[in-house]
Amino acid sequence: MKVLLIGGGGREHALAYKIAQSKKVTALYCAPGNAGIEEYAVCVPIGVMEFEKLADFAVKESIDLTVVGPDDPLVGGITDVFLERGLRVFGPKKNAAIIEGSKAFSKDLMKKYHIPTAAFETFRSAEAAYTYLETCSYPVVLKADGLAFGKGVLICNTKEEAADGVKLIMEDKQFGHSGDVLVIEEFMTGREVSILAFCDGTDIAVMTSAQDHKRALDGDQGLNTGGMGTFSPSPFYTEEINSYCMEHIYKPTMAAMKEEGRSFTGILFTGLMLTKDGPKVVEYNARFGDPEAQVVLPRLKNDIIEVFESCIDGHLTDSKLEFEDNAAVCVVLASEGYPLSYEKGFIIEGLEELKGEEGVFAFHAGTDKENGKIVTAGGRVLGITAIGNNLKEARANAYEAVERVKFPNKYRRSDIGKAIDEV
Structure with missing residues (x-):
């Protein structure tokens, strides 16, 4: 089969490496790709947000499956465009990718369906946010509502820092329209763990755990980044914790999205904080993490194309995930x-x-x-x-x-x- 991979970063390089291992794949293309992905795929100079051009290419080349890597095209609705053209694609539709595209949506979803997360409030005006800061205990976390390349989260230790953060996000528009809405939430402490999972709209299959390092500098200091490194598995994510999360977080999230008319098919990334009160959700993403994919995918023993197809066809229960004992x-x-x-x-x-x-x-x-x-x-x-x-x-x-x-x-x-x- 012919496969088109969309994206051009480290996550997509890891995906290209894994997809190329599949016995089902006869040709692999990547748009736009990068200098490393060229080893596994024919790179095509089309941008990730050029949906119609990408769909035209898929039709012209008789692509059997398109795999979408980054968040921007998923949140922008690339899956819907491909489906409308009768193309087979792996990734959530726009109305499901909102779980990453809007932090306000995901926080409201968790509150409505009693999924454990940090206490929060949402603001659509800077003035209301400034007033709320007068009542907060510090530190607090400020989150731009929309996509911000993994950098739209500020941890503020004082009211003054938080006020500067509100100005940066909502008034100075450091993250553009992603800062039109602001989430202010309590600061959670504990171990952070990243959990990637395959989803078919109803069922969910959790992959091995990983732990990211978001801050730019040693000792978790400095600015937030897209991720400075990661390891897998996390020794802090036990079978007991996994069982709890499956019952109270993963399955309820899938059920909640289905109940809302937003069935989720693709990769659900759950960022967890292992607090003294139990695991809580920090955030959701609608795709493989970067750099989490770089440590999880090399350890996956399954043919990834077979798993992708089982998700698309609603038969995820037929796929038993296996990972190397390393x-x-x-x-x-x-x-x-x-x-x-x-x-x-x-x-x-x-x-x-x-x-x-x-x-x-x-x-x-x-x-x-x-x-x-x-x-x-x-x-x-x-x-x-x-x-x-x-x-x-x-x-x-x-x-x-x-x-x-x-x-x-x-x-x-x-x-x-x-x-x-x-x-």
């Missing part, structure tokens, strides 16, 4: 200055040395090709992922590989997976 750690190599300003266009060295090395992957996030050389082209440049028999071994392998990849203004956190030392 561990993975991903360290993101970023451009110095990310997530703010940074320079691009630097030649990357050391990638050829890693290629083909068993258990080591250099997933391209922000790269390009110039004069036959791979160069930096984004804030997050590469996700260096390594497998090990256990988390400590995987972490050591990942950081050893990190040192072999070089480019000017290279930056990475030195403490990805450090929490596992506490286990």
Whole structure:
């Protein structure tokens, strides 16, 4: 079968790697792709938001299945466009992708259906938000309602910081129209865990756990980013916790979306906080996490195309997910200055040395090709992922590989997976 993958980041590189392993796939295309994805797919220069052009390409090339990677096209309704053209596509419809596209919607959904999450209030005017800040206990969390590249969340320790945050999001429009509505919620403490799951509109199949590192600097300091690294599995996510979450979070979420007329078919990403009062939802996403996909997908034993198809056809119960009994750690190599300003266009060295090395992957996030050389082209440049028999071994392998990849203004956190030392 012919497959079209939409996207061009590290998540899509990991997906391309996994899709290419399927015995069912005879040809793989990726739009727009990147310098690393070229190894597995024919890259097509069409942007992720050019829905009609993408659909035209799928029709012209007789694509059997399209897999949508990023959040923007899903929230924008690309699945609906493809379905209207009679094309087979994996990813939630627009009315279901709102679970990620609007934090106000998802918080209201959780409140209505009694799904555990942080206490919150929603605001549509800055003045009302400023007034509410007078009544808060600190710290508090401010969340821009819409998509913001994983950066629209501010943790504010004082009323003054929170007021500055309200101004930044609602008045200065740092995140554009995503800040037209603001969610202010209580600050939760505990271990964060990321859970990805396949969904077919009714049933849900949970994948192995992962833990992301959102902040730019060591010690979870600095600005929020799209993710600076991750590890899988999380030793803090036990079978007991999984059972609780299945009963009180995952299944109720699927049922709630169905009840609302928004049946969810695709990947549901649940960000959890393991609080002293039990697991609570931090946020939902409507697609694979980035960089969570880079540590979860290499450990998946199933043919991913078969699982995608079972979701589309409503037969997810026929698929039993299996994962390797090992561990993975991903360290993101970023451009110095990310997530703010940074320079691009630097030649990357050391990638050829890693290629083909068993258990080591250099997933391209922000790269390009110039004069036959791979160069930096984004804030997050590469996700260096390594497998090990256990988390400590995987972490050591990942950081050893990190040192072999070089480019000017290279930056990475030195403490990805450090929490596992506490286990």
